[in-house]
Amino acid sequence: MTRTAVVICPGRGTYNKTELGYLHRHHAGRMDMFREFDAIRAETRQEPVTALDGASRFSVGKYSRGDVASPLIYSASLADAQALANDIEVVAVTGNSMGWYIALAVAGAVSPENGFRVVNTMGTLMQEQLIGGQLVYPFTDVDWVNDPARKSALLGQVTEINAREGHTLALSIDLGGMLVLAGNEEGLKVFEAENPVVQDRFPLRLANHAAFHTHLQTPVAAQGRAQLGIDLFTQPDRPLIDGRGKIWWPGASDIKELWDYTLGHQVTETYDFSRAIQTAAREFAPDLFIVTGPSTTLGGAVAQSLTLANWQGMDSKVAFLSAQTANPCLISMGRDDQRGLVVK
Incomplete structure (x- = not known):
């Protein structure tokens, strides 16, 4: 069969x-x-x-x-x-x-x-x-329950950071319950500083990854x-x-x-x-x-x-x-x- x-x-x-x-x-x-x-x-x-x-x-x-x-x-x-x-x-x-x-x-x-x-x-x-780098941050919890409001808020924050002088940040990959973000060092650092560590490891930088899927x-x-x-x-x-x-x-x-x-x-x-x-x-x-x-x-x-x-x-x-x-x-x-x- x-x-x-x-x-x-x-x-x-x-x-x-x-x-x-x-x-x-x-x-x-x-x-x-x-x-x-x-x-x-x-x-x-x-x-x-x-x-x-x-x-x-x-x-x-x-x-x-x-x-x-x-x-x-x-x-x-x-x-x-x-x-x-x-x-x-x-x-x-x-x-x-x-x-x-x-x-x-x-x-x-x-x-x-x-x-x-x-x-x-x-x-x-x-x-x-x-060019640039990537990090991963979840918008769902450990049980994978969808949280559209949380996702929207995080993407809004990405847009706000990207609008700052000298900062580049964007959604690189929509990856299940994770957001893979990419940008320059300034944009990535601000996101890391403004968001709490969750699930003991996020936000997680990806080694030797460029700012894939961005301009x-x-x-x-x-x-x-x-x-x-x-x-x-x-x-x-x-x-x-x-x-x-x-x-x-x-x-x-x-x-x-x-x-x-x-x-x-x-x-x-x-x-x-x-x-x-x-x-x-x-x-x-x-x-x-x-x-x-x-x-x-x-x-x-x-x-x-x-x-x-x-x-x-x-x-x-x-x-x-x-x-x-x-x-x-x-x-x-x-x-x-x-x-x-x-x-x-």
Whole structure:
């Protein structure tokens, strides 16, 4: 019996110490593809992906860099998507932030090699420029109960800080019950100073993260467009859901518009991951939401996005966990206890 699934690809921050060796552990049979990626890295004298994944030790300073993290995450996530069991029918693909580039490859809108060129180029450009930074702050409580007034107040505060002389702050990613904010150092510092620490760790700065999905990335978008041509793109084989909740349909997508979105709006404007997940749920009603590896951290944002939409009556963490226990609908391939449910 066929199981329908929406595949969800993760973004930055998902290849950490526990993920070191992910490619070698889970995808030894796909080394030929990874060596193709190594050859692309060699064109610009960058360290091979296989060597990075096969290293004996992990350091945050190195592995959180955009030119290191991005190609590793891409390789792991794409390989996971290729490893899905034969009874799984992928009805749509989406991703979070950088995960959009991976989603393009999973959906067939770029080849694996061209998708790698896109993600490696953009990760390198963002690391070279490293304009601004990011932090994470929740608007829901630990039970994931929706609080629209709290969210509105926080976004109002962001707008107010952004209006101050010399301060830049904006919503980077709408991420389930979390707001990922991005801006310059002045804007980020003011937000941190004016908001209390909650859940023992927020506001949380993200190491080696630039001000993604804001106008500060306009120079990076321009460089990306100059280096990555429309010829890298093609019609997707599967429906793609972008960071606005727009669906790109196979055989009916304007390739120039897809290229323009990927290296334009997607880089410089807010990425609404919550809306992408909610669109996936409402338009495709899959049996499963499958989050590819390497990490497990995106699963919470997917679950929160579903509860915020009251998907199948789930309106809180307790309700979600109850439904998940009875009949799992969210599978994180980075979790050993769940991976076996969906791989060949």
